[in-house]
Amino acid sequence: MRNSQSVKHRSSHATEKEFGGTLGATCIPIFLPLTVLYLLSVCRSPEASVLKWPPVLPSYLWDPTAFKLLLGWVALHAFLYMLPVGKVSEGLVLRDGTRLKYPINGFHALCITVLLLMLLLSLGAPLGYLFELLVPLAVCSIGTSYLLSFYLYIRSFWAPNHALAVGGNTGNPLYDFFMGRELNPRIGNFDLKYFCELRPGLIGWVVVNFGMLMKEVELRDSPSLAMILINLFQLLYVADALWNEEAVLTTMDIVHDGFGFMLAFGDLAWVPFTYSLQAAFLVVHPQSLSALGAAVIIGLNGVGYYIFRKSNSQKNQFRRDPTHPSVSKLETIATATGKRLLVSGWWGLVRHPNYLGDLLMALAWTLPCGFSHLLPYFYVVYFTILLIHREARDERQCRTKYGLAWETYCGRVPYRIFPYIY
Structure with a gap:
């Protein structure tokens, strides 16, 4: 009941x-x-x-x-x-x-x-x-x-x-x-x-x-x-x-x-x-792609993937075992729910570093199509809007769930996805 x-x-x-x-x-x-x-x-x-x-x-x-x-x-x-x-x-x-x-x-x-x-x-x-x-x-x-x-x-x-x-x-x-x-x-x-x-x-x-x-x-x-x-x-x-x-x-x-x-x-x-x-x-x-262009695009995808994977792995490891050596020394904030929020490491850089990595990879997937048409860039535009919207949904839920602790976290980590920009 x-x-x-x-x-x-x-x-x-x-x-x-x-x-x-x-x-x-x-x-x-x-x-x-x-x-x-x-x-x-x-x-x-x-x-x-x-x-x-x-x-x-x-x-x-x-x-x-x-x-x-x-x-x-x-x-x-x-x-x-x-x-x-x-x-x-x-x-x-x-x-x-x-x-x-x-x-x-x-x-x-x-x-x-x-x-x-x-x-x-x-x-x-x-x-x-x-x-x-x-x-x-x-x-x-x-x-x-x-x-x-x-x-x-x-x-x-x-x-x-x-x-x-x-x-x-x-x-x-x-x-x-x-x-x-x-x-x-x-x-x-x-x-x-x-x-x-x-x-x-x-x-x-x-x-x-x-x-x-x-x-x-x-x-x-x-x-x-x-x-x-x-x-x-x-x-x-x-x-x-x-x-x-x-x-x-x-x-x-x-x-x-x-x-x-x-x-x-x-x-x-x-x-x-x-x-x-x-x-x-x-x-x-x-589209033709030069060796230099390919190398730059591969590098961009590599950076995006590294940020995406490392930040997600850090978060998942902290959720599974906060005493693990890879995350035990990270700074955290206590919440009323008993959970703790990471405020250092990848999650001290921006609130959603995995989204940053996602967007860098999305751009790398589109650049091989060149710049003569807008169509291939639909994915990057759509994905940016999607992740900003999802971030806003996350924000509302976390604010409701964690209250004052979330306000403190946002004060410590002011940028949502892009460091020093957004």
């Missing part, structure tokens, strides 16, 4: 809706899917102009081959998710005092996927055909995210109160459909949100990139240096995320956000089809 009252009490105060409230929750599910199709269509056009309107859509938006590929892809990764390999970790304590268990085998799934790609390549499979199927695959993924979101919304009414996400349990159907009512929807032990977060879309991004590389091979006999760099940079990013998969259990997506259209669409459609725009752009608009 106490948990039920707690949910109701917190929901009644959730009047400060995010993402533009009801208006945003109504418009975003319409305009974001259209944005994906628009960007892919522009990417395939000879001009690649984001200012040309209306865009020239492909002659077909639906292809049964794309639907079969998507169905088989999701089924493959659902099977790999359930394999008894890797370890099993517990998530954070839920409101009812329990912890859910999660299989940590995403890196295994990535390795198996790469091996399957190499096998298909050796058998002469036309992997470059993925370029022709990009728009139909995106259409199928968008449709799947809608169907999954409707399923998640309907099933949430059978979930117990303590299993609902506070931010998605407002009583407004449009907003709750968008944000997600249920925090950790599961079919048996199969966690739907956790599966979608790191598997079909994220690994699918790597496969789409490789398909673009193979299409370039078909057209020009060999991949360009720009295409190789983008494939390698983004493969490293995905591999890192899956190698450190356990860290996702403490992220806002898993701990705070319900599973609704926002995450379902982001995981299944937005990530694989907008994060791969640079590779798709290079198929139609090849």
Whole structure:
């Protein structure tokens, strides 16, 4: 009874809706899917102009081959998710005092996927055909995210109160459909949100990139240096995320956000089809890259990755074991919750050093596309806006959770992402 009252009490105060409230929750599910199709269509056009309107859509938006590929892809990764390999970790304590268990085998799934790609390549499979199927695959993924979101919304009414996400349990159907009512929807032990977060879309991004590389091979006999760099940079990013998969259990997506259209669409459609725009752009608009230019870009990506990985590792190590020699001497601030906030090391430089590393890598992924078109820079602009928005969400939650201790921390670490700038 106490948990039920707690949910109701917190929901009644959730009047400060995010993402533009009801208006945003109504418009975003319409305009974001259209944005994906628009960007892919522009990417395939000879001009690649984001200012040309209306865009020239492909002659077909639906292809049964794309639907079969998507169905088989999701089924493959659902099977790999359930394999008894890797370890099993517990998530954070839920409101009812329990912890859910999660299989940590995403890196295994990535390795198996790469091996399957190499096998298909050796058998002469036309992997470059993925370029022709990009728009139909995106259409199928968008449709799947809608169907999954409707399923998640309907099933949430059978979930117990303590299993609902506070931010998605407002009583407004449009907003709750968008944000997600249920925090950790599961079919048996199969966690739907956790599966979608790191598997079909994220690994699918790597496969789409490789398909673009193979299409370039078909057209020009060999991949360009720009295409190789983008494939390698983004493969490293995905591999890192899956190698450190356990860290996702403490992220806002898993701990705070319900599973609704926002995450379902982001995981299944937005990530694989907008994060791969640079590779798709290079198929139609090849770019030459000098050795010096490549070295500078590799260096930028290396610096970004170093900041991103070191700061995240420091935070995760401190959360797991604050007495570990690598973090035990770092300065901290005590909070009323019993937790301590780091105010030295990477987290004494800015409040979100991992975001700084993320943005440097995002720029490195875009620079191989040159400066003749705006389209490849969509990712950098979007990602900057996303991280600033996410930082603002983090700020509100931490201020509510830690109170005076957070104010003290902000006084000690005034810059949010960019040192001496923001």
